[in-house]
Amino acid sequence: MKHPVDVHVGKRVRHRRWMVGMTQQQLAERVGIKFQQIQKYETGMNRVSASRLWDIADALEVPVSFFFEGLDQSQAPEVANESAPADILTDKEALELVRSYYAMPENQRRRLFELARVLSDAA
Template identity: 85%
Template sequence: MKHPVDVHVGKRIRHRRWMVGMTQQQLAERVGIKFQQIQKYETGMNRVSASRLWDIADALEVPVSFFFEGLDGRSAEQSTNGMPDDLLSDKEALELVRSYYAIPENQRRRLFELARVLSDVA
């Protein structure tokens, strides 16, 4: 049976990997393991040891504490405003954020203002 903390840590590994645009294979190579092991970590099937988590954090350029952020015992259900509680575990949201930051800054600011206006209308 999967432990909720292992599942959470795995989701945070996947989240950060997506944010930096890294494949499971690339992360595995940086850490010195097979990509299947990364898959097992990301699903929570296998528990990540402290030393391995240290290596993964180094490869993904985050502090180890990153993997425990948001860990409060709640499940990732929809909140009252219709957004998932763990928005950054949603692949579509991550792709949107990555695409947003790929836009030149002046255009990005204009897009941001447009989104704010549209969300006020809704």
């Protein structure tokens, strides 16, 4: 049976890998393992050892703590906003939107953010 923490860490690995535009194969090569092992980590089928998580964090250029962020929230029941999935990191459209957002110049990002805020208040 998958442990919820292993599933959460795996989702965070997949999320970060996807955000930086890296394939499972590329991450596996940087860490020195087979891509099938990355697949197992990302689904929570296999636990990531501390040293391997350190290597993955280094390859993805994040602190190890990144993989545990939001852990309490991921185990809590879904809250008021029913239009958003319980785990936004699993929604490919949301991740694509975030990636596009951060690819924009900062001044355009701010303007888009304000527009989104106004539109969501009007809905």
